[in-house]
Amino acid sequence: MYDPLHDKSPGCGEAYPNSYWANVSGDAPQDDGAISDDIEVDVAIIGAGYTGLSCALHLAKDHGIKAHVLEANKTAWGCSGRNAGFILKSSGRKSYLSMQKQWGEEVMRGIYAEMCAGVDTVNELISQAKQQGIDCQPQQTGYIKVAHKPKMLNELVSLAKLQQQMFGYDVEILSQSEVRQQYMDDHNAYGAIRYQDGFGLNPLKLAWAYQQLARNAGAKIHTASPVLSWHEEKNAIKATQQVVKQVLHTPNGIVKAKKVVIATNGYTPKGFHQLTTNRTLPVLSQIIVTQPLTNEQISACNFITSNVVMDTRALKYYYRKLPDNRILFGGRGAITGKSADDPYYAQRLLAVLKTSFPPLAEIKYDHAWSGWICMALDDLPHIYQSHEQLSQSNVFYSMGYCGSGVSFSVQAGKRLAEKVAGISSPNLPIYQQALPKFPLAPLRRVGQWGYFHYGKIKDEYF
Ligand SMILES: Cc1cc2nc3c(=O)[nH]c(=O)nc-3n(C[C@H](O)[C@H](O)[C@H](O)COP(=O)(O)OP(=O)(O)OC[C@H]3O[C@@H](n4cnc5c(N)ncnc54)[C@H](O)[C@@H]3O)c2cc1C
Incomplete structure (x- = not known):
């Protein structure tokens, strides 16, 4: 299986895993096919999971920006099409008590409000999808x-x-x-x-619903289009000012974008971009x-x-x-x-x-x-625009949901869309701070192995 800590690409046009969801959900809805030529776009979004699709949907619907989503395999081939389908008012693993201790009550409440907004948006989109003939099969709440x-x-x-x-x-x-x-x-x-208010649904159909809503709003979803390499193109306008385009190489065409969103989460390939390298496990x-x-x-x-x-x-x-x-x-x-x-x-x-x-x-x-x-090292997702270097201020990402992103990723995509459109996000650490780097990053898996052993002993004996 593809291993993001070792492999440079998740593949190209790979089939869904042989999951229950892939077996019971019927045929995938139509997408916009692979990139087959060189194109120039305003916004390219890498990854067609919930984050990328929500960002594309909200960019089109709320800001009139028609993004192109580039997905290596099929829509929701990553986590979004193979999760357990639990819709919960949470993301990350950090407790509200520790948020309160670290940042105070206002921030803690602000983050809680964002988690609630995620569930509300999922519910709205489920209803909209139903009207368009996609049933995400929500079950009884609890x-x-x-x-x-x-x-x-x-x-x-x-x-x-x-x-x-x-x-x-x-x-x-x-x-x-x-x-x-x-x-x-x-x-x-x-x-x-x-x-x-938590509930279960069919996660693959949820992603397909987002895809359909995003395409209806004008976004393009290109499957079988892995971004294999990436460089910046700088055009000097004045001595002090530069226009930077991000140049993304896919197998059959180059995509030049004014802005790029990285929405690859746990499937981000090894060494993909310096903004995210060594910042996730x-x-x-x-x-x-x-x-x-x-x-x-x-x-x-x-x-x-x-x-x-x-x-x-x-x-x-x-x-x-x-x-x-x-x-x-x-x-x-x-x-x-x-x-x-x-x-x-x-x-x-x-x-x-x-x-x-x-x-x-x-x-x-x-x-x-x-x-x-x-x-993520600090147990929280981060939705971020780089401000460190001018040339990277047109690159954005959202990742680090720590296994709990089905509902919050839709809110993260909505906030990402705002950032891309130049609207500032709420003053919360999840929206203002970069993912922290893992110390001794090459040893992350040794740490994971240690945690598994600690967890086994704790769960059995304490
Ligand atoms: C087994 C399992 C169970 C889970 N259960 C739950 C649950 O019940 N509730 C919950 O809240 N969360 C759950 N999660 C987590 C949840 O599924 C994720 O947080 C969420 O789906 C993340 O969505 P995403 O769009 O950010 O990432 P993903 O859905 O992983 O999408 C990333 C996409 O990026 C693509 N990609 C990567 N590299 C490239 C490239 N170079 N070029 C183009 N495309 C690329 C990948 O192919 C992939 O499709 C679970 C996860 C797993 C694995």
């Missing part, structure tokens, strides 16, 4: 955060109280028996908190989807809910019941792209699923795949 040990329930209860106080957030506290009787009989659940998240559960299996597990579920482990597991009664179950995957397809990782998830639901001792999985989430 996000259950499960305590995987009795003592973790105390932490969840404190979190719920804090969120109720700080944001007036509607968070319900559930005892162990309430979880097991009213939602699902998860033997690893020792109580939970439940948010009313791509980490594999693995998913399995089981055979459909029979009615007997559903009752034996009391699997009533189709709410989305995540646990409190340091190395988290997440799951949901899909509309056809299969269970989607996810957690960490391999460390390198080379080992990504080793069935060991899918089998490990299946074994954990069976400890949660013993009546499923004989169940098998029908689909298994993985994808690169994008970790």
Whole structure:
């Protein structure tokens, strides 16, 4: 599998991975095909996941700028077409408490408001897409955060109280028996908190919906168009002023752009651009989807809910019941792209699923795949325009969602579009600061391996 820490390109026109979503979603809608000639454009966006598509949509709709999106493979070939489809009011891994400690209450509230806006925009776009015949299959709302040990329930209860106080957030506290009787009989659940507004959907259809809305608004989406190399072209106008064009090389044509947005997140190739080099850590998240559960299996597990579920482990597991009664179950995957397809990782998830639901001792999985989430050193996404050098002030990026970007990436794309249009973003660290560099960047994977071992011990013994 493509490995962003080793490979220079994610491929060209590669098929979708053999995921559940690729199997159940039907045919991909039409796009604008590969770049086949040299062109000059105002704005080029690299990457057709949620970030790139949202940026293209908002540029066209809100600012009258018709961008060209360049995607190496197919629309949403990266994370956006292969995630678990959890829509949550969050992104990154940094807690609101630590934001408050570091930046104060106003900033913490500002970031919370941006996360909420992300969910609102996703909901609006889902409705617009439905009117155009694309059903993103949103399920019943509810996000259950499960305590995987009795003592973790105390932490969840404190979190719920804090969120109720700080944001007036509607968070319900559930005892162990309430979880097991009213939602699902998860033997690893020792109580939970439940948010009313998270939900699951079909993530690939969501991306296709964004693509259709963006194209309707005038954006062009070019698939099979990887940016293989990149240089700047400077034209001296006056002694002190320069016009800089970004020149992007794709296999069959050169794209010269006045402005470029990097929307490649965890799939950003090795050494792609100096603005992002050594500032992210791509980490594999693995998913399995089981055979459909029979009615007997559903009752034996009391699997009533189709709410989305995540646990409190340091190395988290997440799951949901899909509309056809299969269970989607996810957690960490391999460390390198080379080992990504080793069935060991899918089998490990299946074994954990069976400890949660013993009546499923004989169940098998029908689909298994993985994808690169994008970790940031400070556990936060950054939506950024470089100000360090004049020649780079026409390059923008958004990345670092740390495995939680389905809803926030749409807001990030909207804010990116504003930046590209010359409108300043809210004064929040996510919009004003660059992604921090990883110290000892060549050793990032050693650090990841260490964290996995720490997490395993913490989750088992503490
Ligand atoms: C298994 C898994 C489960 C997840 N589950 C959830 C979840 O339930 N909820 C949640 O909130 N988040 C989840 N996430 C994270 C979420 O999917 C991402 O945060 C989000 O999709 C990021 O979107 P994006 O557009 O920024 O990046 P991507 O969707 O990864 O898009 C980047 C695109 O850039 C393209 N690209 C890269 N290099 C080039 C190049 N040189 N030229 C042209 N194109 C290029 C790639 O082909 C790719 O299509 C999950 C991720 C994974 C992997």
